[in-house]
Amino acid sequence: MNMIKDRINKIGIPRAISYYNNYPFYFGFFKKLGVDIVLSDKTTSDIINKGSHYVVSDTCLPVKVFVGHVINLLEKGCDTIFVPSIQSTGYKINNCSKVRGLPEIIRNVIDKPFKMIEPTLDKTENIGLRDFCFDTASQLNINDISLVEDAMKEGWRVYDNFIMMAKSGLSYEKALHNAINDKFEIKQIELVKPLSVVIMAHGYNLFDERISLYLIKKLEKMNVKVYTSLNVSVEDARNSINALGEVQYWANELDLTGTAAYYLLNKKVDGIIAMSAFGCGPDSLMAEEIAFHAKKDGMPMLHLNIDEHTGEAGFVTRLEAFIDMLSRKKRKLGGKRNIVKPVEYKSKETEKEAIFTK
Ligand code: SF4
Incomplete structure (x- = not known):
């Protein structure tokens, strides 16, 4: 029975x-x-x-x-x-x-x-x-x-x-909070900040604030505009990987290589920050790829490796030194680079195809 x-x-x-x-x-x-x-x-x-x-x-x-x-x-x-x-x-x-x-x-x-x-x-x-x-x-x-x-x-x-809310510029936390509480809100005004960076990282490293040691908030406090994979459509991330002559192999590559490549190719930021887990093979390969292309293009890049022993003090020192260097470089260039339009949410079908892909 x-x-x-x-x-x-x-x-x-x-x-x-x-x-x-x-x-x-x-x-x-x-x-x-x-x-x-x-x-x-x-x-x-x-x-x-x-x-x-x-x-x-x-x-x-x-x-x-x-x-x-x-x-x-x-x-x-x-x-x-x-x-x-x-x-x-x-x-x-x-x-x-x-x-x-x-x-x-x-x-x-x-x-x-x-x-x-x-x-x-x-x-x-x-x-x-x-x-x-x-x-x-x-x-x-x-x-x-x-x-x-x-x-x-x-x-x-x-x-x-x-x-849709995240792509309009709402923070990860805010977009998630709204979505699960059935609220909808689009960020209308994008303030132009003196500097901008893109962070290439897995969502589970970057948006877990304890793991990332509040990286996004620290940069925002330094008056730096931060872009992440949430600001890049799947289509743009894929096309950017291909435009660098690379082939997507890793599932998370859209969040890392694709996101960094998009801003690198479009000269939309002043610098790239790669944040990866110590001992992660895929992360180190992707960071190396981007470092190679960034060097060719003269785009400054900082690579932060994290593990459970990563201390706040050394982390902040490296970050401040990098931002300081970006500032000086930008002054030398006469303030060029870094005019960024909000990314449009292009097609739901494309995003649907991509869920569980990043
Ligand atoms: S090895 Fe790298 S890609 Fe795999 S779970 Fe760890 S951090 Fe993520």
């Missing part, structure tokens, strides 16, 4: 890795399915220390942070946790082995009883977003096809609103 299993009505989402690009979609999707979300707390030193304790020391910081967030959810009493395995986000556009194997890492390092919801996205193998969503629902014992389809639509709606 077939037993009908009870549906699971609560899921914990670690505030790490794919959360930073995909949470608006996850939020709309689970809400429509009728599944309550428990989010882990914002990253703290305690979360980082707990995560670091479970994995070997040369694991990259974002994975240590992810493990720390899973522990945080378990401490909150959450016994069902979302740990997707995002293998590839386009044909042969791959994530690194740690992101691909996240469920395996968690299973092997955390010896506590809990249920993992671990859907796979692997476009190289034709396992697309629809499969990913149905797999997620099925692991929650939800098998109502039209409900899952409606949940996907709601995910896109929330995600679209988020991306």
Whole structure:
């Protein structure tokens, strides 16, 4: 006799890795399915220390942070946790082995009883977003096809609103807060600042303020306009990678190479800041690529490497020295470069194709 299993009505989402690009979609999707979300707390030193304790020391910081967030959810009493395995986000556009194997890492390092919801996205193998969503629902014992389809639509709606607000110039935090509270607001006025930079970094490093040591806020305090991957359309990021004569291989390459290349090619900023995790192979390759092209073009670039021991003092000193150098260079050039128009949100279809790709 077939037993009908009870549906699971609560899921914990670690505030790490794919959360930073995909949470608006996850939020709309689970809400429509009728599944309550428990989010882990914002990253703290305690979360980082707990995560670091479970994995070997040369694991990259974002994975240590992810493990720390899973522990945080378990401490909150959450016994069902979302740990997707995002293998590839386009044909042969791959994530690194740690992101691909996240469920395996968690299973092997955390010896506590809990249920993992671990859907796979692997476009190289034709396992697309629809499969990913149905797999997620099925692991929650939800098998109502039209409900899952409606949940996907709601995910896109929330995600679209988020991306439109972010592209208009709203901060990541503000755009996310508005999107999940069903508010819509477009930033109308863009103040021209004396200097501007683009940051090339994974969303999970840059928008996690503890990991990035508040990099965006620090630059804004120095009166520097900051551009990130949220200001570049997927199409522009892809075209810019190609225009440099490079080929996209890594899933996060749009956030890193594509974003930096767009501003580099269009001479739209005064400098580039690459922020990458210590020990990350893909990050160091992408930073090297951009450093090569930036040098040819005379565009100053600063490379910040971060790990759990990165101290605030040295970080700020390097940042201040870089901004100071940009200022002097600009004065010498007579204030040219750096007229930036807000980026338009071009086509929802293009962005939809790109979700889970950055
Ligand atoms: S891409 Fe780099 S930083 Fe990100 S999870 Fe993989 S190894 Fe770590």
